[in-house]
Amino acid sequence: MDRLLELTELLEKQVVILEGERANQYSGFSYSEESMDKASREIEKISNQILAEFPPESQPSSLFFALITMANQSRYTELENEIYRLRNEAVKVEIDGETVNLSNWRRFNAQHLLDKEKRKRAFDGLMEKARALTPILDERFALSRKLFAAYNLDPLKTYIVEERLSLLKLKELVEGLALKAKPLFLELGDRYAREILGKPLEYYDDMYVFRSFIFEPVDPYFKFNFEEKLLPIYHRLGFQTERILIDGEARPGKHASPVCFAVQVPSDVRVLYQPTSPVSDYMSFSHEMGHALHFSHIDQNRPFWDRYLIANGIAEVFSTLFESLSITPEFLVEEIGVQRDVALELYRRNQFMQLYFLVFYGVNSMLKIKFWEERLTMERADQVYAEYAEKYMGLPLPGIYWETHHVASMFDMYTPSYLLAQIRMEEMVLKLEEQFGKKWWKNSTSGAYIKGHILPGGAIDLESFSQLNEGPFWRKIVTPPEEL
Numbered sequence: 001m002d003r004l005l006e007l008t009e010l011l012e013k014q015v016v017i018l019e020g021e022r023a024n025q026y027s028g029f030s031y032s033e034e035s036m037d038k039a040s041r042e043i044e045k046i047s048n049q050i051l052a053e054f055p056p057e058s059q060p061s062s063l064f065f066a067l068i069t070m071a072n073q074s075r076y077t078e079l080e081n082e083i084y085r086l087r088n089e090a091v092k093v094e095i096d097g098e099t100v101n102l103s104n105w106r107r108f109n110a111q112h113l114l115d116k117e118k119r120k121r122a123f124d125g126l127m128e129k130a131r132a133l134t135p136i137l138d139e140r141f142a143l144s145r146k147l148f149a150a151y152n153l154d155p156l157k158t159y160i161v162e163e164r165l166s167l168l169k170l171k172e173l174v175e176g177l178a179l180k181a182k183p184l185f186l187e188l189g190d191r192y193a194r195e196i197l198g199k200p201l202e203y204y205d206d207m208y209v210f211r212s213f214i215f216e217p218v219d220p221y222f223k224f225n226f227e228e229k230l231l232p233i234y235h236r237l238g239f240q241t242e243r244i245l246i247d248g249e250a251r252p253g254k255h256a257s258p259v260c261f262a263v264q265v266p267s268d269v270r271v272l273y274q275p276t277s278p279v280s281d282y283m284s285f286s287h288e289m290g291h292a293l294h295f296s297h298i299d300q301n302r303p304f305w306d307r308y309l310i311a312n313g314i315a316e317v318f319s320t321l322f323e324s325l326s327i328t329p330e331f332l333v334e335e336i337g338v339q340r341d342v343a344l345e346l347y348r349r350n351q352f353m354q355l356y357f358l359v360f361y362g363v364n365s366m367l368k369i370k371f372w373e374e375r376l377t378m379e380r381a382d383q384v385y386a387e388y389a390e391k392y393m394g395l396p397l398p399g400i401y402w403e404t405h406h407v408a409s410m411f412d413m414y415t416p417s418y419l420l421a422q423i424r425m426e427e428m429v430l431k432l433e434e435q436f437g438k439k440w441w442k443n444s445t446s447g448a449y450i451k452g453h454i455l456p457g458g459a460i461d462l463e464s465f466s467q468l469n470e471g472p473f474w475r476k477i478v479t480p481p482e483e484l
């Protein structure tokens with residue numbers, strides 16, 4: 001084990017360099033591509049060395065699974081850069097003199113929200129151009145398929161091990177919740193679409209279109225300083241927020257939406273944000289702060305794999321915990337000073353966004369499960385996606401849409417992780433409420449409970465609070481907020 005610790009310490013040094021440069025890049029600061037390349041090559045070298053010296057069964061599974069791709073880091077980086085380039089340069093259309101590509105599409109939709117004909121033309125045009133992505137996405141997924149097959153694995157098999165559930169349970173949760181959400185989603189989606197867009201809900205009104213307008217009526221109440229309001233609360237819960245580098249300055253070249261970088265866990269964790277649209281900034285800031293509180297409070301004596309290689313369905317428990325706290329009506333009224341009717345309205349609108357998430361991510365997740373399970377070709381995957389969109393969302397979404405989606409197309413799995421994390425998070429909230437009362441955040445001992453689960457990193461005892469029971473999560477989505 002000493003040798004493994006020694007090698008993973010070397011690996012960590014390179015990861016710190018790579019993440020540090022990436023954080024600079026996203027901050028709009030100068031960064032060195034050369035040092036990123038060098039670090040990637042070192043990561044590849046050390047990963048191969050570990051794989052050569054240690055048989056899979058002698059390694060922690062999280063490390064072994066990560067090494068399979070890390071040992072080919074530079075090829076993945078090359079493919080990802082090429083995909084990024086195509087998303088900007090090949091998948092683009094001209095709409096009345098404006099150039100729309102996959103990077104500025106959401107902004108375009110927000111700017112032309114009420115011009116349905118314009119939005120429809122952009123949507124249809126981009127789907128047609130998305131064909132350019134197919135060969136390179138195919139190559140990227142084929143690479144994963146090949147690398148995992150060498151160990152008689154595939155990304156789905158490793159995913160359910162990392163997320164600690166069975167394939168059957170995964171399918172039951174994703175499909176069950178999507179089908180349950182579908183009628184409510186269609187009913188409310190149509191109501192909000194008519195209210196704000198002045199037309200029925202249609203296939204080109206995707207989740208991101210809704211996200212750009214749904215919170216508008218409550219936006220004016222969220223123009224306060226997030227750090228001033230939220231940091232004292234995290235502090236009261238026993239978190240050392242001074243450990244986190246928070247950068248809220250607007251800067252050219254800085255990433256538009258809030259993001260968290262765990263450069264070195266737990267000692268160098270950064271959150272970047274800048275003002276764009278109030279409610280969505282507020283919720284994303286709380287989400288990213290949740291990631292930062294998590295990574296900055298993991299035990300520094302834990303090995304590399306426990307500190308860095310945490311399944312997304314576990315890491316997102318803590319980000320969604322603080323996001324969900326931030327919009328809890330009682331919390332908004334008593335801690336932030338928002339009027340009660342505003343707090344309830346925000347919550348109701350977010351409940352609809354949760355329904356949209358369940359049906360849309362249901363489609364994305366069921367596709368990715370089938371993709372690996374039945375070794376689908378890209379062509380077949382598109383057909384299946386269109387069938388699933390009809391089945392789980394009730395909308396005739398073109399099958400190629402998934403190839404344009406930043407999560408479904410850019411990661412081997414990942415899509416079901418937000419759902420798993422939120423189910424687990426609501427189970428944790430139930431425990432917090434049982435032990436510390438409905439307003440658990442007022443009791444500083446509740447912070448000790450949360451920190452207790454953070455400390456072991458990837459070695460968290462999930463079973464002590466989660467049986468993946470979706471009841472508490474579903475209840476939060478369908479119960480009128482005044483009755484919660």
Ligand SMILES: [Zn+2]
Nearest residue numbers: 287291316319
């Ligand atoms: Zn997150």
